[in-house]
Amino acid sequence: MxxxxxxxxxxxxxxxxxxAASDLLRNPKQIYGCxxxxxxxxxxxxxxxxxxxxxxxxxxxxCCSGCPHSRAANDEPAQEVSPVAPAFALAAC
Numbered sequence: 001m002x003x004x005x006x007x008x009x010x011x012x013x014x015x016x017x018x019x020a021a022s023d024l025l026r027n028p029k030q031i032y033g034c035x036x037x038x039x040x041x042x043x044x045x046x047x048x049x050x051x052x053x054x055x056x057x058x059x060x061x062x063c064c065s066g067c068p069h070s071r072a073a074n075d076e077p078a079q080e081v082s083p084v085a086p087a088f089a090l091a092a093c
Contacts, residue, residue: 003047006040007032011051018055025052 017034028048032038
């Protein structure tokens with residue numbers, strides 16, 4: 001199904017970009033860059049984010065230690081998250 005009519009990107013294109021990328025793609029801007037285009041009207045961003053989350057599965061929320069996308073696998077310090085307390089992150093504007 002076409003999810004971005006401006007760039008004619010399908011859901012398959014988005015899933016392929018997520019699985020083929022060497023870095024973990026977590027947002028539509030990264031998908032556009034990986035596919036060699038840019039956002040035009042932006043109406044597809046929410047749908048692309050949903051597809052990314054589905055494609056990443058458990059990695060969409062936070063990578064676990066054994067996942068190839070985890071910070072520990074990339075020699076960065078992993079943050080331990082309590083299974084009881086929710087993890088919150090602040091976005092820089």
